[in-house]
Amino acid sequence: MMGQFVFRNLFHRPLRTLIGVVAIAVEVTLVIVVVGLTSGMLQETAKRIEGIGADIMVQAPSAQIFIVMSGSPMPIKIGEKIHDLKYVQYVSPAFLQFNTSGGVETIWGIDPASFRDVSNGFVFHEGHDLQGRDDMLVDDWQARAKHVKLGDTYTLLNHDWKVVGIVEHGKAGRIFVPITTLQELVGGRDKATIFLVRCTRPEHTPDVIGEIKELLPNYPVRPVKEFMTLMTSTNIPALQTFINSMIALAVSIGLLVIFLSMYTTVLERTRDIGVLKSLGASKFLIIRALLAETTLLCLLGIFTGIGLSYVVRAGFLKLFPTLSILITAGWILRAALIAIVGALIGASYPAWQASRKDAVEALSYD
Amino acid sequence: MAITVTIRTNSTGNAEPELKTLEPILKVENVWKLYHAGKVEVPALRGVNFEVLPGESVAVMGPSGCGKSSLLYVIGGLAKASRGKVLVDGNDLVAMSDAERTKLRRHKIGFVFQRFNLLPALSAKGNIAIAQYIHGDGFDPHRFEVVTKMLGLDGRLEHRPSEMSGGEQQRVAIARAIINEPKILLADEPTGNLDTKNSEIVLEMLRRLNKDLGQTIVMITHNPEATTYFDRVVHMRDGVIVDGVPAD
Numbered sequence: 001m002m003g004q005f006v007f008r009n010l011f012h013r014p015l016r017t018l019i020g021v022v023a024i025a026v027e028v029t030l031v032i033v034v035v036g037l038t039s040g041m042l043q044e045t046a047k048r049i050e051g052i053g054a055d056i057m058v059q060a061p062s063a064q065i066f067i068v069m070s071g072s073p074m075p076i077k078i079g080e081k082i083h084d085l086k087y088v089q090y091v092s093p094a095f096l097q098f099n100t101s102g103g104v105e106t107i108w109g110i111d112p113a114s115f116r117d118v119s120n121g122f123v124f125h126e127g128h129d130l131q132g133r134d135d136m137l138v139d140d141w142q143a144r145a146k147h148v149k150l151g152d153t154y155t156l157l158n159h160d161w162k163v164v165g166i167v168e169h170g171k172a173g174r175i176f177v178p179i180t181t182l183q184e185l186v187g188g189r190d191k192a193t194i195f196l197v198r199c200t201r202p203e204h205t206p207d208v209i210g211e212i213k214e215l216l217p218n219y220p221v222r223p224v225k226e227f228m229t230l231m232t233s234t235n236i237p238a239l240q241t242f243i244n245s246m247i248a249l250a251v252s253i254g255l256l257v258i259f260l261s262m263y264t265t266v267l268e269r270t271r272d273i274g275v276l277k278s279l280g281a282s283k284f285l286i287i288r289a290l291l292a293e294t295t296l297l298c299l300l301g302i303f304t305g306i307g308l309s310y311v312v313r314a315g316f317l318k319l320f321p322t323l324s325i326l327i328t329a330g331w332i333l334r335a336a337l338i339a340i341v342g343a344l345i346g347a348s349y350p351a352w353q354a355s356r357k358d359a360v361e362a363l364s365y366d
Numbered sequence: 367m368a369i370t371v372t373i374r375t376n377s378t379g380n381a382e383p384e385l386k387t388l389e390p391i392l393k394v395e396n397v398w399k400l401y402h403a404g405k406v407e408v409p410a411l412r413g414v415n416f417e418v419l420p421g422e423s424v425a426v427m428g429p430s431g432c433g434k435s436s437l438l439y440v441i442g443g444l445a446k447a448s449r450g451k452v453l454v455d456g457n458d459l460v461a462m463s464d465a466e467r468t469k470l471r472r473h474k475i476g477f478v479f480q481r482f483n484l485l486p487a488l489s490a491k492g493n494i495a496i497a498q499y500i501h502g503d504g505f506d507p508h509r510f511e512v513v514t515k516m517l518g519l520d521g522r523l524e525h526r527p528s529e530m531s532g533g534e535q536q537r538v539a540i541a542r543a544i545i546n547e548p549k550i551l552l553a554d555e556p557t558g559n560l561d562t563k564n565s566e567i568v569l570e571m572l573r574r575l576n577k578d579l580g581q582t583i584v585m586i587t588h589n590p591e592a593t594t595y596f597d598r599v600v601h602m603r604d605g606v607i608v609d610g611v612p613a614d
Contacts (some may be wrong), residue, residue, distance in 0.1 A: 004492060005499075008487040012486065278483075278497070280469065282469075359445075363444070
């Protein structure tokens with residue numbers, strides 16, 4: 001009977017219910033998509049770093065692990081010192097530039113010869129490796145997303161580049177240019193953002209890491225194989241703060257809308273509450289009925305939100321094919337729990353207020 | 367003033383008559399109800415004394431503002447008397463907590479209101495069944511069928527209040543009020559929103575409930591014609607009962 005009562009009440013005011021469902025759905029979608037977007041970007045970046053084939057990555061002391069946004073260059077000569085260490089076979093510097101004009105992308109300035117040594121080279125779909133100072137390579141995803149063809153001119157950083165090769169995706173970045181040209185364009189002559197190191201044998205990696213740490217104290221030195229596990233939002237404080245802020249925003253939306261919705265519901269149903277009291281309904285029963293209604297509303301919003309997340313992801317991927325949005329069962333569950341807890345908090349005050357209503361006043365309410 | 371009513375009954379297989387004492391199901395002793403308008407105390411009831419016997423039907427009449435509704439709410443435990451005693455089936459409502467009065471209401475009192483007060487989201491069946499749910503014994507299909515048939519609600523049970531006439535809504539409200547076999551049925555102007563024909567139907571049903579099922583009823587009304595359906599009429603004025611108190 002209580003189920004029927006709650007269900008019928010929920011659909012007695014369809015517009016109110018719809019607004020509540022949409023608010024919860026937006027909340028859930030926001031959490032799932034924001035987390036999915038950041039996790040997807042991190043995972044996709046980590047995969048591409050791992051895909052290079054290097055054994056070790058060295059960064060500047062203040063650099064973030066999320067290298068695509070890193071802006072901490074080191075003197076390029078450090079590479080020579082690393083190269084002199086025992087068990088080091090190849091060292092390749094890379095200069096990374098984060099670009100937001102005309103899209104969000106990281107431009108990889110590489111030294112073609114040493115990068116080829118470290119990574120065993122690119123797999124070319126078309127064209128050839130970097131040769132001229134204005135040459136550019138793009139991976140197949142980027143080419144598809146930006147409708148770039150071999151021989152096209154690609155303008156980035158107010159500079160016209162010539163696309164000389166389209167390579168298989170999954171190695172480092174999506175756009176590659178000569179390191180010297182990029183250094184000149186952004187005023188980073190003789191600087192490198194990272195050094196990619198290849199050992200003579202993979203099992204020498206720990207020894208080489210130890211040596212580099214001794215040579216360059218305070219410089220983050222990481223085995224590339226562990227990069228995937230390290231690339232989480234918790235290792236990137238600013239990103240974690242961003243995610244937390246977005247979750248807080250999402251929860252606030254849900255909480256406030258549910259609060260308002262249930263508050264007006266209680267006002268609208270003042271007389272009904274009086275009737276329930278006249279029938280002998282306890283305070284607990286009235287609270288339970290309103291919280292059950294909120295939970296049902298929330299469940300509808302959660303299911304809608306999950307569906308909406310996939311729709312939003314599909315839309316994003318259509319607009320920005322190089323994006324990666326990772327929707328996981330774990331975060332769907334967490335988003336659902338966040339929505340339910342937020343909604344119940346939002347509904348608890350109106351429910352408590354309803355339970356305390358004076359029966360006589362409630363019955364004479366117009 | 368304590369009142370004891372004695373009646374003669376014949377016990378089966380016994381030629382000698384025996385005396386049986388009926389205790390009042392409702393006893394109101396020197397009850398005051400004060401409302402506060404700012405710092406001013408406004409008395410709605412000023413020492414009401416009143417008793418109802420089991421199986422009795424009593425109509426309470428009086429002008430607007432004389433305290434009839436306040437008396438009904440105090441008797442039904444919806445409002446707490448400021449002073450005095452309200453004994454329902456031996457339980458003093460004035461000494462009870464809000465939760466205890468709620469429980470008593472659930473088990474011993476049924477309400478019928480002037481404005482029907484049906485839950486708009488529920489069907490007629492749902493409105494009646496929710497009272498059974500709150501009562502705690504769950505849905506009793508037999509009792510449900512008896513009550514709805516008696517009130518002529520067959521065929522209207524799946525309709526919502528907005529799809530029913532005033533008379534039908536009030537019959538649903540009566541069904542809801544008596545579905546749990548309350549000790550006392552309290553009716554607050556039950557015909558106040560009905561036309562003459564529907565008023566007569568509702569009053570006749572209340573009379574049948576009283577005569578056929580022995581349901582104790584206390585009804586508030588403005589309508590002198592309505593009182594003819596009841597055993598006893600009590601008049602109120604300025605927060606006190608001015609007549610109709612049974613004699614010692």
